[in-house]
Amino acid sequence: MTQARATxxxxxxxxxxxxxxxxxxxxxxxxxxxxxxxxxDPNKLAMRYKFQPPSAEFIFGxxxxxxxxxxxxxxGAQLSMIIGMSVVAINAVAGTAVGAIAGYFQGLDNGxxxxxxxxxxxxxxxxxxxxxxxxxxxxxxxxxxxxxVYTPRTARIVRSSVIVLREMEYVQAARAAGAGHWRILRRxxxxxxxxxxxxxxxxxxxxAVLTExxxxxxxxxxxxxxxxWGNIMxxxxxxxxxxxxxxxIPGAALMITVLGLNLLGDGLRDVxxxxxxxxx
Amino acid sequence: MPALLKxxxxxxHYDVETGxxxxxxxxxxxxVDGVDLEIQPGETLGLVGESGCGKSTLGRVLIxxxxxxAGYVEFDGADVLRLDPRALREVRRGMQIVFQDPFGALNPRxxxxxxxxxxxxxxxxxxxxxxxxxxxxxxxxxxxxxSARHRFPHEFSGGQRQRVGIARALILRPKLVVLDEPVSALxxxxxxxxVNLLSDLQGELGLTYLFIAHDLGVVKHISTRVAVMYLGxxxxxxxxxxxxxxxxxxxxxxxxxxxxVTHPSRRKRGGQARLAGDIPxxxxxxxxxxxxxxxxxxMDVCRTEEPAMRAAGPDHQAACHLLPA
Amino acid sequence: xSLLEVDGLTTAFQxxxxxxxxxxxxxxxxxKGEILGIVGESGSGKSVTALAIMGLLPKxxxxxxxxxxxxxxxDLLRQSDRSMRRMRGPGMAMVFQEPMTSLNPxxxxxxxxxxxxxxxxxxxxxxxxxxxxxxxxxxxxxxxDKRMSDYPHQLSGGQRQRVMLAIALVCRxxxxxxxxxxxxxxxxxxxxxxxxxxxxRDEFGMAIMLITHNMGVIAETADRVxxxxxxxxxxxxxxxxxxxxxxxxYTRGLLACVPTLDQDTDRLVAIPGSxxxxxxxxxxxxxxxxxxxxxxxxxxxxxxxxxxEPGHAAACIRIGETA
Numbered sequence: 001m002t003q004a005r006a007t008x009x010x011x012x013x014x015x016x017x018x019x020x021x022x023x024x025x026x027x028x029x030x031x032x033x034x035x036x037x038x039x040x041d042p043n044k045l046a047m048r049y050k051f052q053p054p055s056a057e058f059i060f061g062x063x064x065x066x067x068x069x070x071x072x073x074x075x076g077a078q079l080s081m082i083i084g085m086s087v088v089a090i091n092a093v094a095g096t097a098v099g100a101i102a103g104y105f106q107g108l109d110n111g112x113x114x115x116x117x118x119x120x121x122x123x124x125x126x127x128x129x130x131x132x133x134x135x136x137x138x139x140x141x142x143x144x145x146x147x148x149v150y151t152p153r154t155a156r157i158v159r160s161s162v163i164v165l166r167e168m169e170y171v172q173a174a175r176a177a178g179a180g181h182w183r184i185l186r187r188x189x190x191x192x193x194x195x196x197x198x199x200x201x202x203x204x205x206x207x208a209v210l211t212e213x214x215x216x217x218x219x220x221x222x223x224x225x226x227x228x229w230g231n232i233m234x235x236x237x238x239x240x241x242x243x244x245x246x247x248x249i250p251g252a253a254l255m256i257t258v259l260g261l262n263l264l265g266d267g268l269r270d271v272x273x274x275x276x277x278x279x280x
Numbered sequence: 281m282p283a284l285l286k287x288x289x290x291x292x293h294y295d296v297e298t299g300x301x302x303x304x305x306x307x308x309x310x311x312v313d314g315v316d317l318e319i320q321p322g323e324t325l326g327l328v329g330e331s332g333c334g335k336s337t338l339g340r341v342l343i344x345x346x347x348x349x350a351g352y353v354e355f356d357g358a359d360v361l362r363l364d365p366r367a368l369r370e371v372r373r374g375m376q377i378v379f380q381d382p383f384g385a386l387n388p389r390x391x392x393x394x395x396x397x398x399x400x401x402x403x404x405x406x407x408x409x410x411x412x413x414x415x416x417x418x419x420x421x422x423x424x425x426x427s428a429r430h431r432f433p434h435e436f437s438g439g440q441r442q443r444v445g446i447a448r449a450l451i452l453r454p455k456l457v458v459l460d461e462p463v464s465a466l467x468x469x470x471x472x473x474x475v476n477l478l479s480d481l482q483g484e485l486g487l488t489y490l491f492i493a494h495d496l497g498v499v500k501h502i503s504t505r506v507a508v509m510y511l512g513x514x515x516x517x518x519x520x521x522x523x524x525x526x527x528x529x530x531x532x533x534x535x536x537x538x539x540x541v542t543h544p545s546r547r548k549r550g551g552q553a554r555l556a557g558d559i560p561x562x563x564x565x566x567x568x569x570x571x572x573x574x575x576x577x578x579m580d581v582c583r584t585e586e587p588a589m590r591a592a593g594p595d596h597q598a599a600c601h602l603l604p605a
Numbered sequence: 606x607s608l609l610e611v612d613g614l615t616t617a618f619q620x621x622x623x624x625x626x627x628x629x630x631x632x633x634x635x636x637k638g639e640i641l642g643i644v645g646e647s648g649s650g651k652s653v654t655a656l657a658i659m660g661l662l663p664k665x666x667x668x669x670x671x672x673x674x675x676x677x678x679x680d681l682l683r684q685s686d687r688s689m690r691r692m693r694g695p696g697m698a699m700v701f702q703e704p705m706t707s708l709n710p711x712x713x714x715x716x717x718x719x720x721x722x723x724x725x726x727x728x729x730x731x732x733x734x735x736x737x738x739x740x741x742x743x744x745x746x747x748x749x750d751k752r753m754s755d756y757p758h759q760l761s762g763g764q765r766q767r768v769m770l771a772i773a774l775v776c777r778x779x780x781x782x783x784x785x786x787x788x789x790x791x792x793x794x795x796x797x798x799x800x801x802x803x804x805x806r807d808e809f810g811m812a813i814m815l816i817t818h819n820m821g822v823i824a825e826t827a828d829r830v831x832x833x834x835x836x837x838x839x840x841x842x843x844x845x846x847x848x849x850x851x852x853x854x855y856t857r858g859l860l861a862c863v864p865t866l867d868q869d870t871d872r873l874v875a876i877p878g879s880x881x882x883x884x885x886x887x888x889x890x891x892x893x894x895x896x897x898x899x900x901x902x903x904x905x906x907x908x909x910x911x912x913x914e915p916g917h918a919a920a921c922i923r924i925g926e927t928a
Contacts, residue, residue: 468859544827
C-alpha cells in the first residue's frame with residue numbers, strides 16, 4: 001500500500017477533519033449549485049419586498065433593496081469559492097516556484113527572500129487595500145491583491161521544506177548518479193515538500209475568503225452590487241437593529257466556511273505533519 | 281598497474297561563524313586538511329577514524345559530491361575536480377556511493393523499482409523491457425525478491441532498504457563504490473549479511489571499494505588495506521594484517537586497544553593504553569602533530585612540527601616522529 | 606532477597622493494528638553490586654523492560670499486562686506516581702543513549718545536577734553546589750567548578766555522557782540502569798566511559814543493568830548476561846559461561862556474526878532473515894524462522910527457559926543436543 005493510501009485512511013478516521021470536510025463541503029456544494037438553487041437574480045431589486053425577515057417565501061429574507069438574501073448569499077458563496085480557489089492556485093504555483101528556487105539555489109536565496117520579507121512586512125489587509133486601490137475594485141483584482149499578499153508566506157514554507165530536503169541522502173544519491181537540478185527538484189524534492197504546503201493552502205483558502213470579506217466590508221473590495229459576503233455585510237451594518245439577518249446570515253456563512261477549512265487544515269496537519277513532515 | 285583513484289593534497293574546509301553577537305568571525309572547520317591517497321583497482325581500502333576525523337567528508341569529496349576547497353583527484357585518468365558538468369556526469373557512472381542511513385537514503389515516495397531504475401534513466405535510458413529486466417537482475421543480485429519492485433521503502437526493514445541502496449549504486453556498473461558506514465545503522469545480525477553481500481558483489485562485478493566505518497572489526501574483515509584518519513589527516517595507512525598486527529602510530533595503537541575484548545577473561549581494567557581526554561575540535565586543531573595533546577609518547581618536536589608520512593614496512597606508512605624519517 | 610526481582614513482566618502497546626506485546630514473561634533478578642548485561646537487537650524489548658522498571662512507560666499506548674517488579678521487596682507496579690518519583694534518584698536512576706536529548710539544552714549542567722539533588726533532599730544551595738562539583742569531579746570532568754555554568758552544547762559527547770552519569774549518581778542510587786550508554790560514542794571514549802562505570806560501581810556499590818547490543822561491551826563489564834529476542838528472554842548465564850558455551854542458537858549466532866580483531870575469515874557467519882514484526886510473529890518459538898536448528902516441534906509452543914546448570918538457562922527445546 002502506498003503511503004498516500006494509508007494517509008487517506010487515516011484522514012477518513014479523523015473526526016474533526018471529517019467535520020471540517022462536511023462544513024466546507026456544504027458551502028462548496030451550495031456554491032456549485034448556485035444557478036440551480038438560487039435562480040433569482042441576486043441583484044434584482046424589488047422595493048416592495050424590502051426588509052422581509054426570513055420566511056417560507058424568502059428563505060433568508062430580503063435586504064434594504066428587496067433583493068433576495070438567499071440569492072445573494074448563495075452567489076456570494078460562489079464568489080468566495082472562486083476567489084479562494086484562485087488565490088490558492090496562484091499561491092501553489094508561484095509560492096512553490098519562488099520557495100523552491102530560493103531553497104535550492106543558495107545563491108538566489110538571499111535576494112529572493114529579501115523581496116519576500118519586504119512583502120511580508122506589510123499587514124495583509126493594508127497591502128491588499130494598496131493593491132486594489134491601484135488596480136481597481138473588481139473581483140479579479142481582489143484575487144491578484146490577495147495572491148500578492150499571501151504568496152510570500154507560502155514561499156517561505158516551501159523554502160523551509162526544500163532546505164531540509166536538499167540535504168537528504170536520497171538527493172545526494174541522485175546527484176551521485178548524475179541527476180541534474182531539474183530532475184532532483186521534480187522527482188525528489190517537490191513531491192516530498194507537498195505535505196506542509198497542502199496544510200498551509202487549506203488555511204490560506206480561509207484567509208483569502210476572510211480577507212476578501214474584510215476588503216469588501218471596508219469598501220475597497222469588489223464593487224457593489226457584487227454580492228460578496230463582505231459587501232452584503234457592509235450594507236447590512238446600518239440595519240443591524242432593524243434587519244439583523246442581513247448581516248448575520250452572511251456572517252454565519254463566512255464563519256462556517258472558515259471553521260470548516262480550519263478543521264480540515266488541522267486534520268491534514270495532524271495526519272501529515274508528524275509522520276511526513278519533511279518526509280524524513 | 282595505475283591506481284584507479286588518486287588524491288593529492290585534498291582539502292575541504294567549511295566556513296563556520298563563531299564568536300558572539302558583535303565579534304563574528306569566520307573560522308574554517310578543517311574537515312579534511314591535506315590528504316594524499318591511492319586506491320588500487322579491485323582492492324578494498326578501509327577508512328577508519330572517530331568523529332570529526334573527516335572520513336565521511338573525504339569520501340564525498342573524492343566523488344565530488346561535496347566541492348573540495350583545494351587538491352587534486354584523478355579517477356580512471358580524469359581530473360575529477362575540474363571536469364565540466366557534462367563530462368562529470370559521464371564520469372559519475374564510474375563512481376557511486378552507498379549511505380549509512382537506510383531511512384534517509386531512499387525517497388519515500390518512490391517505489392523500489394523507480395529508485396533502482398533512476399540512475400539508468402538519468403543516463404539516457406528509457407523505460408523499456410530492457411530496463412525492467414535490468415532492475416530485476418539487480419534485485420536478484422542483492423538478494424531481494426522480484427515482488428519488492430512495486431513496494432515502498434517504509435514497507436522494508438533496515439537491512440532490506442540497504443540492499444535497495446546497494447542495488448541503486450551498482451546498476452550503472454561503477455568501478456569504484458564509496459561505502460559510507462554502510463552497516464553501522466543495522467542490527468548486528470543483519471550487518472553480517474550485508475557485509476557478506478558486499479564481498480560477494482565485489483567478486484562478481486569486479487568492484488573497488490572505499491569502505492568507511494568506525495567498527496574496526498568489520499573494517500578488518502572486509503579490507504585489503506586500511507587507512508586511519510585523525511582530525512582531517514591520514515595518520516597511518518597500510519596492508520591490513522600488518523597494520524592491525526603492529527600498528528605504528530600511537531593513535532592507531534590506542535584505537536585498537538580501546539576495542540572491547542572478545543571474552544571476559546581478557547578484561548584488562550585500569551590503565552593500559554586507554555586514551556585520555558577528548559578529541560580536539562577541527563576548528564582549532566593542535567599545532568604540529570595533531571595528536572600530540574593525547575599522545576602517550578609525545579616529544580618536543582611533536583608540538584611544533586607536523587610529521588610527514590614515513591615508511592613503517594613494505595606496504596605500511598605512518599605519520600609519526602617516532603619513526604625514522 | 607535480591608535488590609531487584611522482575612517476575613513474569615508482560616507489557617503491550619496499543620497500535621493502529623491492535624494490541625501487540627512488547628515484552629512477555631520477563632523474569633530475572635539483580636543483586637547489590639552486580640552488573641547484569643541485557644543483550645538484544647532492536648525490537649528485543651530491552652529498552653521497554655528498563656522503562657517499565659523505572660515506571661517511565663507512557664501509559665496510554667503502553668499497558669502492563671502482568672507480572673511484578675520488586676525493588677527492595679516493594680512491587681513497583683503498585684506504586685503511585687508520587688512514590689515512584691521519590692524513588693527515582695536515591696533508589697534507582699537511568700542513563701540513556703543520546704546525552705544530547707537527555708540533557709535540557711537551555712539549562713546549565715550545574716542547574717540540572719542541582720535540580721536533581723534538591724528534588725530529593727532538603728539542602729542549602731551552597732551545599733548542593735558543592736555536591737554537584739564533587740560528583741562532576743568523580744565522573745572525570747576536568748575543572749568541574751568551571752563546567753558547572755556550561756551548557757550541554759558546549760560539551761563533547763563523552764563529557765555529556767559523564768554529566769548524565771553525574772546526574773544519575775548524585776543521589777547515590779542503589780540501581781543504575783544504563784540503556785546503550787556508549788552506543789553513540791567513539792570507541793576510545795566508550796572505553797573511558799566503561800572504565801568509569803566499573804570504577805563507580807566499585808566505589809558506590811550500586812547494581813547496574815547495562816543494556817546493549819554490543820557483545821564486546823558485555824564481555825568488558827557484565828557479571829551475568831540476559832539475552833533477549835523479540836520480547837522474550839532466550840538465555841541467561843554468568844558472563845564467562847555465555848561466551849564459552851552459549852546454549853541458545855540465537856546467542857551463538859550473535860556471538861559468531863560479529864567480526865572480531867582476532868578473526869581472519871573469508872565470510873562472516875550471518876543469521877539469515879530478520880526480526881519478525883510484532884504483529885506477525887511466528888507460532889511457537891519466535892526465533893524458529895531464522896534458526897539453523899529448527900525442527901517442526903519448534904512451532905508448537907514457546908519453549909520455556911530451561912536450566913542446564915545453576916544460573917544458566919536457555920529457551921530452546923534442543924538444548925541438550927547443542928550443548
